[in-house]
Amino acid sequence: MHEPHQLKVYKFGGASVKDAAAIRNLVQIVRQYGSDGPLLVVVSAMGKTTNALEELYELAHAGHDYAAPLHTLREFHLSVAAELGIAADFSPDAPGLTELLQLLGDRLATLQPGDYDKQYDQVVSFGELLATCIVARALAAHWLDCRPLLRTDHTWREGRIDWPTTERNLRATLPDLLARGPVVTQGFLGGTASGLTTTLGREGSDYTAAILAYCLGAGSVTIWKDVAGLLNADPKFFADTVRYPEISYQETIEMAYYGASVIHPKTIKPLAVRRIPLLVKSFLDPTAEGTIIHDCRHGLLAPAFIRKAGQCLISFESKDLTFISEENLEVIFGALAQVRLKIHLMQNSAISFSVCTDFSAHRLSTLLALLREQFTIHYNTGLELYTIKNYDAASIRRLTTDRQLLLEQRTRQTFQFVCRGGLNE
Structure with missing residues (x-):
């Protein structure tokens, strides 16, 4: 067998397996670039399957009819398999599509009240199981269930x-x-000692690739995206983007922390610890240079523009006009941690403390129930949080002109602001 340091880990996200044509492209990439040594392929759910499973879960958990979207999900996966000439029944080394789809239907039909997040993991995890079942057969590779x-x-x-x-x-x-050939496994998923499925956070397949690379001493990780590499902004929302040919682990960690969509925030640390380079390449143009993220030094980088949509700005005011003290903050932070709302930006004044978080109706209502007796709480939803890393005056003007800002904050290298865009609740 090859030495462990020669192992390559490839990660393919939802866009790279969105349909039969995309999966054929994946097969070509693997055969052309991944055949010179051991290869471990990490695959996400196909296209928008995770979103579809979340919708199914919400309907089933609320006791509503979900037959139509479940049928659509089923037919989508079966049609992709049929177009690729892949049998939908059981094979010796992997479950069949029909078996997995039946298990999904059974799981939705037996949801119990309560344990919202626990049951979420048992349902939404089927996206990666279905996708890897198809991709493994398309590659004639070994299918591996990562959860145990x-x-x-x-x-x-x-x-x-x-x-x-x-x-x-x-x-x-x-x-x-x-040693026998490529192995295909799921991103995003894990498992408890008792055999229950867990997920690693939305977009967590990057993190899975890093975990596998760290534990197996891989020589490199390659994330195949629909962009030319690590860019200074999302080209869907920003014009004139710039590709970074190389960038350090530290700079990438900060960009990911602030919400850069190319890399999951937890991905970099395990790779940096063992100095495993991370390549970001385009599955649309595999010959393009891409970006290498590694232990390096570089000069001043082009400003990075990072947008997070679906934000909620929450303000807590003391009811008796006393100052927001450390004791108040302890209570607020404790409640935020309890409902698992992550703070992306925070700011305090004498009698008010504000935080910007991702919006979740379920988590916000729980937070209000915990704190409304002690604080007067106001919030806005439907907001956007913008971060400019390595900002200059021109980059600030570019994003703030003609926008109404609810909150802004700057440090030596980072400028952040929250834009009005939602309804005042």
């Missing part, structure tokens, strides 16, 4: 990795499989 190997705790929807157990599991299982 990537051990997590019971933090539903954001499972925390048990690193020693996960590394032991992977090193005991993968080398022999990789």
Whole structure:
């Protein structure tokens, strides 16, 4: 077998497996660029399948009829498999599509009240299982269920990795499989010691690739995207984007923390610890240079523009006009942690403390119930949070002109602001 340091990990996201043509392109990339050594392929759910599964889950959890969207999801996966000439029934080394779809239907039909996040993981995880079932057969590769190997705790929807157990599991299982040819496994998923499925957070397949690379001592990780590399902005929302040919782990971690959509925030640290380079390449143009993220030094970078939509600005005011003290902040932070709302930006005045978070109606209503007796709470929804990393005066003008700002903040290298765009609740 090849030495472990020569292992390549390829990660393909939803856009790169969105239909039969995309999967054929994936097969061509793997055969052309991944055939010179051991290869582990991490695959996300196809296209917008995760969104569709979330919709199904919401309907089923609320007791509403979900037959039509479940039928649409079923027919989509079966039609892709048929176009690729892939049988939908069981095979010796992988579950069949029909089996997985039946299990999904059974899971939706038996949801119980409560345990919202726990049951979410058991349903939404089917996207990656279905996608890898198809991709593994298209590649004639071994299908691997990652859930018994990537051990997590019971933090539903954001499972925390048990690193020693996960590394032991992977090193005991993968080398022999990789010696026989490519292995295809799921991104985004993990499992508890009791066998329940967990997920690692939305867009968590990048993180899966990093976990696998860290534990197996991979030589590199390549994330195949629909963009030319790591750009200074999302080209869907910003014109005249700039590609970074190379960028350091530290700079990338900060960009990911602020919401850059190319890389999942947790991805970089395990790679940086073992100095494993991360390549961001285009599956639309595999010959293009892309970006390498590694241990390097560089000069001043072009300003990075990062947009986070679907934000909520929440303001807490003391009811008796006393100052917002450390004791008040302890209560607020504790409640935010309890409902698992992450703070993207915060600011305080004498009697008010404001935070910007992702909007979740369920989590916000729980937060209000916890704190409304102690604080007067105002919030706006439907907002956008913009971050400019390595800003200058021109970049600030570019984004703030003709916008009404609800909150702004700057440090030496970062400028952030929240835009009005939602209704005042």
